[in-house]
Amino acid sequence: MELVAAADSDERGLSLLKVVNVLQKVVVFVHTFTVDKLRSQLTRTASEEMPHMSEDIIEAKVREICQELVLSPEVLKEVCDCLQEEINKGLAKDSHPEATVKCFPTYVRELPNGKEEGRFLALDLGGTNFRVLLIEFSSKCRMDSKIYAVPQPIMVGPGDGLFDHIAECLASFIKERNLGNELLPLGFTFSFPCKQEGLTKARLAQWTKGFKCEGVEGRDVVELLKQAIARRGDVQIKICAVLNDTTGTLMSCAWKNRNCRIGLIVGTGTNACYMEKLEKVELWDEVIDDPPQVVINTEWGAFGDNGCLDFVRTEYDNNIDSESVNPGKQLYEKMISGMYMGEIARQVLVRLVSEGLLFGGFASDILLEKGSFFTKYISEIESDKSGDFNNCRAILEELGFNDATDADCANVRHVCECVSRRAANLTAAGVSVLLNRIGEESVTVAVDGSVYRFHPHFHNLMVEQISQLVKPGIKFDLMLSEDGSGRGAALVAAVASRCAAMR
Template sequence: MKQINLGLGKETNAQAAVKCFPTYVKELPNGHERGRFLALDLGGTNFRVLLIELNDGNFKMESKIFAVPQSIMQGAGHELFDHIAECLSTFAHMQHIEHEVLPLGFTFSFPCSQHGLTEARLTQWTKGFSCSGVEGEDVVKLLEEAIERRGDVKIKVCAVLNDTTGTLMSCAWKNHNTYIGLIIGTGTNACYVERLENVGLWDGDWEEPKQVLINTEWGAFGGGGDLDSVLTEYDRDIDQHSINPGRQLFEKMISGMYLGEVARQLVQKLTKQGLLFGGQGSDALFERGGFFTKYITEVESDAPGDYTNCRMVLEELGIEHATDEDCENLRYVCEVVSRRAAFLVGTGLAVLLNKMDRPSVTVGVDGSVYRYHPHVHRLMCEQISRLVRPGMKFDLMLSEDGSGRGAALVAAVASRTAAT
């Protein structure tokens, strides 16, 4: 709570680890948005372009996924935005909309300081991206310049947002009690609806509704030392070998980009101590990044006493001599890692719920860790129930295509309010 309040304060934001950026999204969907909208969704190794049609509660979508090569993720910034513009052009020609000027919502799921609904400056890269010349720049302007360089499509950017905002908006379109958006996937982040009177950073209008979505950027929690007492040797090693040491510490304990490596380091240590696999591992097991986060999900998806998925994972790792006891112990390691992640997320959500102090709140959730892990939902609910105020009700709602649909909805709401 302390870090959130520091982030919201005008005088204290610069020192806060949790930045709590206002998104300039003040209104939530009412279910009556209409029109055709484009959406761009960049937040990891895949990039999506979407054409979305809304008609009084009905929804139709066409989309295409494009890869973002490693060379572009870590190359020059103009190359990244040229790649995005090329993908948009390809999709527009496929849909025969290259001559239309459609409102566009741009989901850019990296920490940004927003200065309006269509201006967002990247504060720092995360999730393996390190493109030069982008940090501190307005990503909407970089996108528009790249599209202009091509000259073969026309757009009108109505909003820039991150995936948490998209998730909240997407769920709020169906459930008007949604006031929190959460991502647990490659990275983790949360946004929530805050009263304007609590937002010292606010420099927009004070007209109704006197609220705004706050992008917490909670993945950076711990940067001020708040997590030092709970960081393990494995967390510290992962952080030291990351491309952003000392940053995004909360994220590195929770998200899909790192959970597999936390588990691998535990398994590696136990193996070298002779406590797993008779002390005999494999090259894949002992290689950094060799144990994927999806393995945790697969191992924990086995029924009690069944090790079918576990043995398939071990076979991929080149370990074929495991006993049933080894499989049980591997599952226990995976459970410890995923339970800690779920409890940390649940704790963060409880803080937001208590801060908002609404009698009932739906949390819109998206991301591969939440979507596919068999127990994360239950574990999160257990932790939230322990920590929220007595009588407070909450519900976790899986988002359907939050990042894409949400971007279109932000653009739709912006278009709707501009017309009134």
């Protein structure tokens, strides 16, 4: 009986194995068939239509499809009105908890006056590397810095381990430069989501960028750094301020330009800060004394998360959001920033191919891959001179299109222009709201970020649109800010030290 039972068991096992093998083959067949069918459908219908359309008709259809990316003056005005309302919600006590544009007070109330002097340290932590800087302000700014790695085990280990590592690198930096006998003020740029509770107090809301150090979320990161420095006992450091890179961008520019009141980042992500009157900040629980102002960190990337921007969002925006790691979050940022611009353009290009309007209706395997059209391609394609498609052709060859016509290149460029112009116009709408809130006759906007730095027309597109949206009589200037996370952090420390000395 035992032998029979064993034989039955073996037969059942073999039968089950055969079933599994058959199912695996079916899955592979269905997947291959589905992908091949999708590609053939994407190209067959289009290629049949292509011979019946002239280049003029194709160009007109391309422009018609791209029209939903073009924002009219009326739509941009409505965007401005929506952002104004959301900022008011963020600044008000009752509505702040539910507000999407949080508008956190940074507790930075003074801007540089250009007379800052002395030596200051800056610590810039925002990724897998961090910088320590020694910055000396006099008539000029002299800077010495060193980059340190954050090893993977430390990124995911205990929180004390991370801050002990930072303290060790700080101590090494100070000793290498024979600064051990000085009590040096330090500005700490900590580019992770925080709730700021004072100039030197910020609680980590959540880790991002691959960090998962235990025991840090919900705690004051400045206090954790102080404790790590104290455990060593071999260096003297006075932490004067903690800030994010947007505030640093504002401070770095304000050191050179006394009219600077806004800091703007347009890079992988987007954010803005601005100088607000304390009387408009219900969140301010402290005494309203001089100066009656505070820099507000808007966190405006989340603008639209409550649905108020649905009237400008497209099918491409919906697709990108649904496939992102944070669906329903940072919707304004997803229409503007370098993280997403290339993918928006790719989705438009795939649609144009599917309708027989590009490349004879045939899509390359590379173009069909998510993320294959990099945002840098947009800047490079738009850098071509009018009628010249050298960069465009080189990029299309990378994507598997070796025989693109001039008409194809012109239409690809048009898609890129629509995507980047929309991003610039939406950013301009946000800046216009801040300029109108500040209400001063002449305001400089400090700007940093890879999109603003490297796109050949982003600056001019923003200036053109802000001019249409800002109140009459307000003059503005956009100024590239240098090293906000480094020099800006040192300047916050310098201003804090100056104010403390005056008291």
